[in-house]
Amino acid sequence: MTTGLPELPPVFHPVIALREGGGDAMRRAIEAAPGHGAGTLVWVRSLARVEVAVVLEPETPLAAARPALFAAASAFADAIGAYGPAEVPVSFGWPDRLRINAGEVGRARLAWPPGTPEDAVPDWLVVGIEARLIFPTGWEPGHGLHQTALREEGWLEEDLSATDLTAAWARHLMAGLAEWQHPGRQGGFSRLAERYLARLDAEDWMGAARRGLDPATGALVLEQDGTRRMHALAEALVAA
Template sequence: MLRDGLPELPSLFTPIPLREAGDAMARAIAMAPGHGAGTLAWVRAMSRIEAAVVLEPEQPLGAARLVLFAAISALADAVVALGPPEIPVSLRWPATLIVNGGEVGLARLASPPGAAADVPPDWLVVGVEARFVNAPGLEPGFAPTRSSLEAEGWDETDPAEITAAWARHLMAGLAEWERDGPQRVAERYLARLEHDPETEGARRALDTGTAELLWERDGARHRRAWV
């Protein structure tokens, strides 16, 4: 059954429901200049999770980009809270959600065109997307690197409940960032981040001023940007 609204949504959010064919990221970006922080565009759909929220950060854009990692971590937290405890949930650089080894979702970030990295932007929009069910007619295993939440056992929840849980976890993560500093965002993200051939065995960190991935190998320091 398709829900009319989002359950248990914190009052600081202003939800804007969209039809199933809607684009939450595009709607939030269009509304960002005039509607302010907390505007939450979300798609009413049974097959997918799609939502985007407007933020008004106080940090320069370079540092504020960490919100991408807060958003994908919040989606992972929401999925873990509402799903089978034995199914592994991880992240792939920079912001892809991996469930039981398959790609399920991602997070995206948008800022005003031409915004300078060393100045707080007028707004940011951070959004998430995730497959809840596979497209009709597709058999399990049709794409070994991709999956959906329902296929992995998320059959006692629905996209609206996960969307609301994402919003709550994101709010908690942003409050923790404000209280304890950006390193807390980095720690939460890195705890779930998969290694790849370049970083395998290396100690990793995030540059909280630029949102770049850092690691050291054989005495050489490396960094990886995502923008």
């Protein structure tokens, strides 16, 4: 049973649905991770936002497993692409911000067991997203500078609900993780990096540098005029 979601691949089990205001999907997934393990999906039934998290059990050290965040962000972009106006750009702000038409709509999230060494395989990871469908009641223009909501950018309620987007994101996430972890002709980390970097917004602090991602750590690599700068993924993440 998927507790209200469209049919999902059997890898997602159990599926835990939270009421709006009944808890944080990320926190609930973190709590469930040690007991339920990989494939546990927690989502929030909501009319105003999308909030979903999935438990993973990586086979690589923590530093190399963190790029699962990039798969989560790309899965969001792929999921909404099938529903919204094709001309509206979907992009990312380093490393976890989700943007629509240059306005921030949400973020990707990542958590791991506290105290896990960078070179140790973590017992679990939790990866998720949260995105705004509509602004909360009483929201005034200008209150949240550079913020937006999916409904404001052309994603219609009759075409896309939190339920639809949750299920679509979960499917795209699994496809992206499989492409990364089981590389074929065009898979592997290079494909994961390519998909993420194609949507990464250029910020002033990046200058005109050529951008890349370090497969060992997920760090953002900036190269310009023979100079190489690295921005650590772990240090840039907003706490889950």
